[in-house]
Amino acid sequence: MQNLYTKDLFVVCAQLGSKAKSKQSWNTTVLTSSFPMALQERIRVVLLACGSFNPITNMHLRMFELARDHLEDTGRYRVVKGIISPVGDAYKKKGLIESRHRIEMARLATEASSWISVDDWESQQTEWVETAKVIRHHHAVLSAAEDNHDKVDTVKFTKKRRLNKESSSDHNTSETLQLKLLCGADVLESFSVPNLWKKEDISEIVGRYGIVCITRNGCDAEKFVYQSDALHEHRKNIHIVREWVTNEISATHVRRAVRRGQSVRYLLPEPVVHYIQDHHLYSAESEQKNADVILAPLQRYGSTNE
Numbered sequence: 074m075q076n077l078y079t080k081d082l083f084v085v086c087a088q089l090g091s092k093a094k095s096k097q098s099w100n101t102t103v104l105t106s107s108f109p110m111a112l113q114e115r116i117r118v119v120l121l122a123c124g125s126f127n128p129i130t131n132m133h134l135r136m137f138e139l140a141r142d143h144l145e146d147t148g149r150y151r152v153v154k155g156i157i158s159p160v161g162d163a164y165k166k167k168g169l170i171e172s173r174h175r176i177e178m179a180r181l182a183t184e185a186s187s188w189i190s191v192d193d194w195e196s197q198q199t200e201w202v203e204t205a206k207v208i209r210h211h212h213a214v215l216s217a218a219e220d221n222h223d224k225v226d227t228v229k230f231t232k233k234r235r236l237n238k239e240s241s242s243d244h245n246t247s248e249t250l251q252l253k254l255l256c257g258a259d260v261l262e263s264f265s266v267p268n269l270w271k272k273e274d275i276s277e278i279v280g281r282y283g284i285v286c287i288t289r290n291g292c293d294a295e296k297f298v299y300q301s302d303a304l305h306e307h308r309k310n311i312h313i314v315r316e317w318v319t320n321e322i323s324a325t326h327v328r329r330a331v332r333r334g335q336s337v338r339y340l341l342p343e344p345v346v347h348y349i350q351d352h353h354l355y356s357a358e359s360e361q362k363n364a365d366v367i368l369a370p371l372q373r374y375g376s377t378n379e
């Protein structure tokens with residue numbers, strides 16, 4: 074309801090703006106003060122999805138499209154880029170095949186997208202990297218790119234950005250480019266698993282950057298946010314996207330079907346189906362990989378409550 078209202082306001086506002094220009098009969102004070110800042114400049118957003126992508130499925134790609142529609146419907150954001158960051162092999166999840174294959178499949182899957190790409194920085198690290206660190210890395214890369222752009226920017230634009238930065242102390246609202254973590258509701262719910270996430274990492278992710286969470290059958294993301302003090306505090310930074318056309322494709326299901334010799338066509342992008350066949354991926358043997366190893370975050374933070 075609120076989204077529609079904001080969107081309607083946006084349309085009406087644009088119409089009013091053009092009438093005002095042509096007829097000179099509108100009160101410009103009303104036009105500039107009563108309509109959202111978003112009209113002048115929407116906040117640009119980059120979405121970052123971290124996960125195993127073992128293998129990448131159509132639902133992983135749908136997540137990006139759903140999140141972009143949702144954010145842009147608010148009238149406040151413009152989603153400019155999507156990044157897929159497959160986890161490194163040191164994550165030690167059961168059945169996790171080598172990252173070079175997962176990266177290659179993700180690359181094939183995103184070839185047709187004009188805005189989603191794959192980044193292998195995380196998977197190239199020798200140790201498993203906390204998600205907060207991965208976000209920090211991408212934030213630094215994006216900020217450096219923005220700064221370079223500033224140099225070639227017009228003076229007017231640079232000044233405006235500087236003013237924006239100076240006029241607010243809140244990290245998120247002062248930035249015209251934001252990086253947000255994109256995930257499914259199961260990842261959000263995993264925040265409460267003992268020894269899996271550090272409290273300060275969760276606060277940093279939701280407080281400093283923000284999350285876009287796609288609902289998944291069996292997970293009640295809204296209730297989870299309501300019940301967690303840490304998440305509730307930053308609820309404005311948590312965008313829950315309801316997937317009405319529920320789609321329970323999971324990589325686990327895909328791996329199971331492949332090792333049983335069943336078809337996985339139309340669950341994955343066609344080039345990914347061929348890649349799996351050509352490289353004989355996902356056997357009973359590969360599913361046993363890391364079976365007797367503790368997941369990296371549990372190892373790092375202690376496995377007493379496992």
Ligand SMILES: Nc1ncnc2c1ncn2[C@@H]1O[C@H](COP(=O)(O)OP(=O)(O)OP(=O)(O)O)[C@@H](O)[C@H]1O
Binds near residue numbers: 123136322
């Ligand atoms: N069907 C889905 N609906 C919503 N989110 C999804 C769905 N499938 C995957 N995701 C999200 O995609 C991201 C990457 O997930 P991941 O690589 O674990 O895929 P998965 O299908 O859950 O795999 P697995 O079955 O191996 O756990 C996570 O944030 C996860 O929540």
Ligand SMILES: NC(=O)c1ccc[n+]([C@@H]2O[C@H](COP(=O)(O)O)[C@@H](O)[C@H]2O)c1
Binds near residue numbers: 166203260370
């Ligand atoms: N403490 C942390 O930062 C933490 C803990 C567990 C999982 N994760 C990340 O969440 C993602 C989960 O992926 P899976 O759902 O495939 O296990 C991975 O990218 C993993 O690195 C991060």
Ligand SMILES: [Zn+2]
Binds near residue numbers: 259
């Ligand atoms: Zn998963």
